[in-house]
Amino acid sequence: MSTAVPDRTDQQTGSGGGMSQKNILLLFIGLMITMLLAALNQTVLSTALPTIVGELHGVDQMTWVITSYILASTIVMPVYGRISDLLGRKPVILTAIALFIVGSIVGALAGDIVWLIVGRVIQGLGGGGLMILSQAAIADVVSPRERGRYMGFMGAVFAVASVAGPLLGGWLTEGPGWRWAFWLNIPLGLLAIAATVVFMRLPKPQHDRRPKLDYAGMALVAGATTALVLMCTWGGHTYDWMSPQIIGLGIAALVLAVVFVAVEKRAQMPIIPMHLFANRNFTLVTIAALLVGITMFGALGYMPTYIQMVTGVDATVAGLYMIPMMGGLLVTSIASGQVISRTGRYKRFPLIGSVIIGVALALLSTMSIDTPTWQMCVYLAVFGIGLGLAMQVLTLIVQNEFPGALVGTATAANNYFRQVGATLGSAIVGSIFASRLVDLLSQRLAGSSAGGSSGRNDLTPAAVNAMPEQIRIPIIESYNEALLPIFLFFVPLAVAALIVLLFVDEKPLSTKVRDVAEIEGVGEGQVLPEPFDVPARADVETRERAGVDV
Secondary structure (H helix, E strand, O other): OOOOOOOOOOOOOOEOOOOOHHHHHHHHHHHHHHHHHHHHHOOOOOOOHHHHHHHOOOHHHHHHHHHHHHHHHHHHHHHHHHHHHHHOHHHHHHHHHHHHHHHHHHHHHOOOHHHHHHHHHHHHHHHHHHHHHHHHHHHHHEOHHHHHHHHHHHHHHHHHHHHHHHHHHHHHHHOOOOOHHHHOHHHHHHHHHHHHHHHOOOOOOOOOOOOOOOHHHHHHHHHHHHHHHHHHHHEOOOEOOOOHHHHHHHHHHHHHHHHHHHHHHHOOOOOOOHHHHHOHHHHHHHHHHHHHHHHHHHHHOOHHHHHHHHHOOOHHHHHHHOHHHHHHHHHHHHHHHHHHHHHOOOOHHHHHHHHHHHHHHHHHHOOOOOOOHHHHHHHHHHHHHHHHHHHHHHHHHHHHOOOHHHHHHHHHHHHHHHHHHHHHHHHHHHHHHHHHHHHHHHHHOOOOOOOOHHHHHOOOHHHHHOOOHHHHHHHHHHHHHHHHHHHHHHHHHHHHHHHHHHOOOOOOOOOOOOOOOEOOOOOOOOEOOOOOOOOOHHHHHHHHHOOOOO
């Protein structure tokens, strides 16, 4: 039995599935709302968290409120990508939104810290799919050439959420209450569901039989990711880096990763197909995404804390000081997307972005407690410009490499490694920052009332700001010297990303939506790289020998 290769070149050039430009725009708005759900959820609790854990009597479990979401969302990223390629985007994205809403309800009604953490886990199980499924759904209906402008606006969602989240969280905490940070997700989620149901008209994957899901791969990637995230979260804080617990977690992550690779090579429908890494651009861009994830979250994770402690402002004002960085990200993300769609050239943007990220990290490392606020904001803006040029373009490069049958899988794998990089960056900076800070405070506050361990644990921005100068200055100098020099050690990572991206082959961006095409006899899950192209004579003969109608 032969299978005809789909050919839609006569039907479409920039959009897919017969969708009008109006419907694509409406679908895109719905997907933006979906992404906003996940992006806001990562930032809205940052200012509300102290109040939340205080009211629920769970200060000692504060880390798990954040870690539980990160862990759950990271685990399910590759699972969502592969399942959506096999079963279709629409039912999977609806499931992800529904899980996110259920988790939000559990979090809003939580009577203690345990139920709050349960709610965050459920949120993570849904949130892990919201980002990647939105990106994959756009890839289903918009060609790579036109996709640049859409990706630019998707990148802008991160910028808006990064500023709006902390401000909204602070306002809700001081006003109607922190539980509204969870209740707010329900109308947004219902709106996203409505937009998905009404406007998402995507081609369904064609399978002769029910696809076999890779349950072994799911379990192994969950185990390896859990071990890695726990190692990074607990290392240097709960346990010493050289403790048996952390070493054991590291060994477990490595062993499970090796077994995962072996299992995926034999699986019929692997969660992360190993042949993805045979594509040079995919491998290079995934490495670059991991490096960018480390630098981005390593630098940004503790900047609001640094700003509060050194300048003496509250959390809301510290969030406002981050606006220049988000503004830089917003402008360059949208502008680069527009240029890519107009010219079809994309390689220069992540290269320039990597250079600017490295420069910004070096500039941030030079700041002192006397650095003017405007100068700090300029440095943060430079950092945002670099991130805006690099982040979303990397996803576009990955999607341009594969046909529709693998777009979701490839997007999810790329985002998975970026999230792993974010976890590593946050953990590395957090551990080094905390240990350096304790040492510096012990040296400079020896003999003072703030020098004891209890005094160091009670240091808040307001308390430090009210202290006498002879105590306040050593404290803020300790924060400055403990954190900012670390950024200089991240500059080589930006350089490494630049070097890796130099070897990316800038292939023309397709002007057509890439169909799913499977060839029987070649192997289940194997796909033609360019199913919509008119084949050369040699390709026709090859396909005829494979039993494919052309």
